[in-house]
Amino acid sequence: MIVRNGQRLGSILHRVEPGRTPEPEPAPPVPDPEREPVDELDQLRSQAAALGVQVDRRWGANRLRREIESAKEETDGGDDTYA
Secondary structure (H helix, E strand, O other), rough: EEEEEOOEOOOOOOOOOOOOOOOOOOOOOOOOOOOOOOOOHHHHHHHHHHHOOOOEEEOOOHHHOOOOOHHHHHHHHOOOOOO
């Protein structure tokens, strides 16, 4: 509430008709840990984690792809030749 010279001016954040109370803003959605990855970063993070990579949430798509490729090479033993 803003008060100037003893006069109540109201809130600058909420403009409400006199006698009405403002409706509360809806809460942001809570992420569901069981949901499927929605965007590319989530998919890459899931793929990297499944390969045993310690994922840093600050990594972008390019870094995640490099880490995934590196983890795949380590899993394959780095040998691309077939017997």
